[in-house]
Amino acid sequence: MDKEIRTDRIFPLKDATFYPGRDFCDIVYFCPPVEGKKRIWLMTYAKGPVVFIDHNMFKPEKIKKGSFRWIDYGITDVKLAYPRGFGQIKVYGITPQQSFDSYLVITTQTSLELSGSIQDAECILFGISRQNAGYSSINPSTIEAGNPARFTLVYKAGEKGLPRESRIRFNFPRVFARPQTESIKKDGYIRIIYNDCRIYFDGIKVPSDESHRDGDIFYFLPDGLKPFGKIEVEYRTDTTFILPVVCDVMERRYWFSNMPVLSPAVSLDNKKIFVSVSENNGHHIRFIAGKPERLHLFFPGRIRQKDTVNLIGIITDKYRNLVEEKNWKMKINIQLEGNNSKEIKDVSNYLTHRYRFCVDFKGLPAGIYRAKAYDQDTGKLIAVSNPLEIMGKNDKRQEIFWGEIHGHTEMSDGTGKFEGLYTNARNVGCLDFAASADHACYFTDNQWEWMQDITNSFNKNREFCTLIGYEWAGNQGHRNIYTSSRRLKLFRGMYEPTGNLDAVYKEFEGIKNIVAGPHTGHTGDFWRFHNRQVERFLEIYSMWGHFDKLANKILNQGAILGFTGGGDCHSGNVFFSPEDRNGQGKTAHFTSYQIRYKCGITGAFLEDLDRENLIYCLRNRKTYATTGDRILVDFSISQIKMGEIGKVEDVLIKADIHGCDTIKKIEVIRNGKIIKKEYIDKMDVVFNYEDNDIEKGKYWYYLKITQKNKEVAYTSPVWLEI
Template sequence: MSVYYDDSRDIYIVVPLRDAKSHPSRSSIDLLLPTRSFTGECYLWIYTEAEHPVIKIENETFLPHEVVVRDGRRWLFMGKKYLKLNLASPLVVSFFGLTDPSDDIFLITSNKGFIPRGGLADIERQILGYSRESLGVSQIIPNVTTVGRPVKFKLIFTAGRTGIKRGGRIRLTIPRIFSNPQIKDPDGDGYLRIVKADAQLEIISIEVSRDSWEWVDITAEFKEELKPGGKVIIYYKAERTQIVPFRYERTDRSYWFSKMPPMAISVMPNKRCYFAPLANGYSHTLTFKADIPERLHLIVPSHARTGERIVLHGIFTDKFRNLSDVYPLHTDVRLKLLGRDWEEDLGRPSGFYGRSAFKMLLDPLPEGVYRIRADSSSGRFSSLSNPIKVDNDSSLGLYWGDIHVHSEMSDGIGSPESFYWHARNIACLDFTALTDHACYLTDNEWLWIQDLANMHNKPGEFVTFIGYEWSGKEGDRNFYTWRNELPLFRGTDPKTNSLRKVWRLIEGMEEDVIAIPHHSLSNAKWEYHNPSFERLIEIYSMWGSSETADTKLWRMPRYGISVRQILSTGSKLGFTAGSDNHDGRAGFSGEGAYYTSIYVPLGFRSGLTAVYSNGLSRREIFYSLRRRRCYATTGERIIISFQINDLCMGSEGVWDGSARIRGEVHGTDLISRLELIRNGEVVWSMQPNSMDVAFYWEDYQPPDDLVYYYLRVKQADGNLAWTSPIWLTKMTPESPLL
């Protein structure tokens, strides 16, 4: 896919339909239109052998108007349409009646007089005046590097047979998660310089790309002609790189989230040409691989009943929590079971189900709270598991999940298949949801995503919800269902671009659909809150925490409102936490770096949601979420029990003279502070300095009307947890007896 455009020239969007999406249940194919910021009348063409093709854009249908045959190639003019294009909201285009679209081409242009001829390479030559293969070739050294380590890159560009005229330009693109490029301080981070050029070359600008807020473009202009075969060598020092393993190999700039390798080159051979990326196969690739194994993560269920055997998972990762491909793995680890005042040797890890992960089945344990410790003489893999509570309670289990993750299906990386494998086998989650952005999904892609979620759902073992992220006028909401399908609403569609419109469309589905707002500090608007669907709010993710307006766990501008401000309006919302991960890795994202994902805003580790439920199925987990029987953490599996007057978290009750507050917390580190929040204020606290604590406190101050309480837990390692609130209403003659 290619987009050729600048402010003073016509736009051309060229799409090979072999890139379009299909589904066995549908006769149409569809695609997400590559786009730029553009408004104006455009002309639609299709290259196809089909007799009666049909194109649909924004509910408007286009049929063939004119047939143009040149050099034996058949193009159909499909009509014209006034388009308003912007980077954040690409259009979905659907095609019907195509017999074999593998060689078909779709073209949109604002040039009324442009008559296409020939195939894909011919069209590019017609638009550009040259072929992309003739622009040149690039090489980067090193082309394989390790995540998180400083790198000194050397880019070598060799001009193709087109050469570059005086006044022509080259443009290098660097993702913004890398060190900011600069040309003034040779000793500073991000220093970039032209080491060699066979023609005089001058850097004229370094700025955030107009094609994506996630890229920095460096533009250099030739002051004299670079002849074919001429070379340019550019040096770039990056102390900050990404911590996510990935192979960059695409060169197109079709979308703002396209994944180009750092220092990807586009060429403008002369002043009258468009910038064009090097052809695939002519541009360099760059692979980031995981570092050596340095950490061992031990994960056990948070709850087990007496008589049940317990599964211990162990995951070896590098320091950023990536699975390492450095083998063989030699460890000196011994595992020990820790009780209240005793320990038992469990031997060495066994039961490996991959080179980096093992699973051991432990014998049943008597009632109590336990942890597993890994001891290593080198200290390299010493670690402690999350706590597990064993009791005879057969009613509720405690389950962990991450229901806010993105993949390559929208603006992330990683396939849906690898997402589910990672969530179940590496993150060891009980439930999850892939929530790609609705506005970047075609209808056929949405059918595939629902199919995959249903296929991976295994009641009693691993629960997968169908969900997506809606972004519209009132901010962002994630929609979920426990059923096998969910209507797709795009915030970019005029029919569903506001919450009022969406609420009307799903009226009557209150028991089947939940909508969860997230990073409310960023952009949430609360005028159209619907308590029938919005039962929860995501209080924490890799963006940070939206708990309070003055939180320190936030780096971005604050245009929205905090969770406490929302609660002060009388809204009754339980708390969840997730990752908002864009690496296709639920519940176990990168950590230990300034940016923990592939995008600039994400600088914190992924969170987790804990749910108390009668069972591990879609219906039961969903029902517990609707009832707000859940709490949020910054990624640690902290066990929390919290009740007021025998009401569990998320409940509503009536003030009966006092609030008798009790609970217990079992941490993954020392619990440094417990805080009880009442209507936005801390009314009680304690500093246990212990990993296990039980507490009781009674509040005699009656509410004026409605009062909410929630527990905030802080560990010595800085990790946090928040219980869903409990609400008490002042007793009135009309108050129901509970």
């Protein structure tokens, strides 16, 4: 099949963003980077707006008056959104009220004259308007997350029907089963169960030409379809989304547009320019959380003595989604174990939300604590908390705080409200620090101002720390960039002038309040483009899996990097992502069929919980990573602490480890090779090992700690000269 990508695009400015004090609105532009001439139009009642597409300015050349006012900005042969199709549109001289009825059009059909309503313009460009492209409904439209589904889609043509030799396209997420027409008994079976016309299966494209997250199914209608004629499609899939989400966008404006499965689009001729039905006429699908099945208990990490310590309990379905039921019937008792044992009966008295409770423990002395939850009726153990360590007054060690800084929201290619990421991180994930890393290419300059304002509003010293950050994605892979300041200069990797890392890192060299780290899984040629001054940490684990082999490789090449446990969660969360406990590495998540693990977490050694200390910690490798469990780890070699560089005569390795489950194995990695394995069978371990089999030279070491439940911790390395 030839590529079927619309090169003509319509952007409703009601979806554009304004920011106080700025005299423009902006919207993200996507169009395949087609070379050649293009024409720009704007339907608006604003007098004479000036349009910028990236750095290219366009002024009105001609105004067509009438019931609808069209401004012609002329024909241009400049490259727009080059080289990857994404760009920024800014419109100056338009008010929020005027933007509501304004539409910007970019077309390669330069000889066409646009006029009339936006529906008239769609007919001129595509042969049919979205309003007349038909109607769709689907059953079921509400599905429990992770459940298999058998969908029945009813497509009904518009009042003009479809002409001869039309085509119809239905989408499907690649997370779902790949459609097939051969066997009704196999997953993915799709068939036409009712039709008012002759209809022929015309193939499947995976991935879609317009989206790598979707595939497309095509049918050919040789005789067309009469006005309001129907086609019914049945599609079965055993795999669906494992998170609550509403899919209600019918047009694939961007590759990540959140379309429901089997969204129809029609093409009237061999050009195969597909026009989607309008949102008013289309269907939507809602995935909801399942029944309450799991309890998660969260203590802080390592803290100094204080009057009150909170234990948070979160109730979820089997995929770690917050339950929607208002009532859960299980009676839960809490048993605190440690230097001061306590019992709390019936936590329903401590509810703060329908899915959350908070128990206060007062006056706890120094020591290690864990909380266990039991079913009050059966006595069955339900959950065990992470270890809490309370330090004595004379303890000089740093506190350990928990956080995660690589999450995506609806502001780029994820779902979930941007502010919801921080609310969830603080109240549900029970994190001490958090950051979004939405893709810079997928949001606008005005949106970035709002995003920074929101991030700043959540930052509270000693309570909850947030960092300003984003993900740069360009010619040398993906990098996440953060600052402790209230503003961060924005660079977009899909914008040609800043498509190379040199342009980004030259700006940030020598600035101590900025840090960057590669997005493992999309690292590119790391060593060739590495900048030691800016790039200071590596996600050794994320929702893409384990990257200790990559870490070993680049450390042996001379990199000096700390480790973090990352996410790349695309559901508006950090750390507390959806997960399939029995499908780690197998079960796909939402926007990417390649993301198949749960989110990790980072432990940070901080003098105090604030932005400056957190950036210092990330820059100076005072972090370690886990696959999600909050395992407490202190690691040093001959008194040289985790992340440090030093000279020693003897290599005396020491680690204090407090697990969330039984520690099964500790591995010592030296210069990329395992030099020691020790098998353990307890939750609290003091590990000592002297490396005698070594000559003078330079070495690096880190520990890999594995629990019985297969959760893993990676310490940041220690670099030694002997």
